[in-house]
Amino acid sequence: MATRRKEYRFRNGKIIEIEENHDGNYGAPGQKRIKKKKPTEEQMRLVNINNKVKRCRHKLLEYFNAGDCFGTWTYSQANRPPDMKAALKDFQKTIRIVRIEYKKRNRELFWIRNIERGTKGAWHIHFVVNEIGDTASIMQKAWKKGGIYAVEIRNEPKVYDEDFSKLAAYMTKDEHTKEIKKDGTPAKPRLKETSYNTSRNMPLKKPHVDKLVRWKNEVKPRKGYYIISIHEGINPVTGFKYRRYTMVRFPEPKRKVQLKRRI
Template structure:
């Protein structure tokens, strides 16, 4: 092989993953031997893959002006997981009806979390309706068991990264202890739920049999016209599971830039 290039195109950014064997993917170079990876390495890799998956899902489905909502219960409230799920289902079922009336799909990503003091709350990223009544009014009207706190999602690549990192994060030891004290299943406290209508990003894949990545490694990648490379996103490494080398980076739309 020479190298494989996967390109994910979003509204304001482009993500590129390149896989190759050896140092440059040149003729005769082969992948490195697969390593005996530790459980810690496996967990770290799985966590990274999970964050990337949801970052791309967020980019494909949500935009600037959508809502990051935190649903809370009154202080001291202790609930079963089934009750929390029932409350959220009641909310989403009712809110979906309003979206349907306006011929709009109701999209969301959800994570249930436990606070430092043991209080359960729910985070949701929700696409926002335009017009009256507002999405905030609709949601607040159906969340009768506590309060709903609203923040505006700014829609930038970095914002998608922050939310994906947040919803995929592992529980701290303190959170695990609080959950266990209340009989809350740890698996449920780290799971992520989404509406079924989300777009799942699929890359455009190209295979290059006679090119190498020497220029990319030595000089850095060249962005598409109208885009710039996010230098903090540029990563070179080796996948311990496959033995293949990789290069990953994100291009950000510059002023006036157009998608390829």
Template structure:
């Protein structure tokens, strides 16, 4: 039985997406019957793809030590989407100029948001540069100098960890109701709501494209029989292993990620099994 494997090179990580017919990849198995997707299933499928694609972009472009940032406004101020877009444009221009002066491209992923109490802010992942904390604070102060109150800090910065890329992607891509802040969004018009739920990225980021291969001389049954064996110098990230049947397409799938071992690291194991218990959220 043939299967198709999509391999994404993401730097330290490699992602594998395998599609096939049947539940266990055994000879003679048939593709499951396709079902008409319900709005809930489509929404879940689209959300999964949004989070996954964003995670791939983050893994391919950012590294441990980059800056996970929140740009805030003084308490009580309520700038609308137009003001926030204008502020972001000015801040981005200042940052781009600074990075260019130091011979480094400015890379970023950002989302504007309204908090549970109505406070506007901008979430931002940005690549590292020397004194990154001071640089971001200085440029944001210049951006909102008409609102900045002396002695206050309107920037939160935390070191980014590449192993937390999935959490960052989920947070940036999450729908307002998942954060309990949909009530604040309802105060805005449709266009502003779109602005507060969209994730934007700089144009200079790598957009991972898969290497696609179709295998016809052996089946994926070995994954269920023997588990997943990583390439030399890599290990399978245990929590990444998912499998199941996509009810919308009728195809079964296996998904997993490998991470490159660093010098001195010990592999958690040569194989990862348990595929029968690993299920994608979109299989529900």
């Protein structure tokens, strides 16, 4: 069975992500081509959410790092918006203020956000923005509707891992998201409504696509790189295995500067 491989490169090749999956257009050796089946509504929902999470992770890998700012704007009870339209206006008004402050410092603003309405009626806005030195202060002064929580991404264990998988999943939660309880069973959804979006100044390059002869049991890093994560699973539509691994280039060794003595 043929293997399809996509190679994504971020930050001018500093980070490489490889995505491999069995090509469903081909059967196993000696068998006929697999007949395509129409995916169910639930399968398509899973595919769509996986694609949204992937695009979010890719934008995080290209435009953010572990020292950037993750946070939440909360609403006081008196300032809760009546609907999502009003919440969107609150965000748009506030992010304009933030953008102005970034421009004053000759810096470009990159942001990812998810507006969430809980099943009990509370509203909040999760955000990721690039750190410019006083970002937390800027985000606090701009928000007039309630409180704020802000921290470096690397210092928030519930959302941080090296390839940003946890953060991407957290930022793209929706009304279907179910947290896993301690006993391993899914809890009831905690969100009634969400709105995910990113700033427009974060384009992504298309991957390089190859077809390989066979599925390799082990993955190896490229020369000069080390692997930071490997994820494997089953595609919900095709039923075939897939694998994703991310590698980072080793930092260049610092050159020793020789001081010449004056005689």
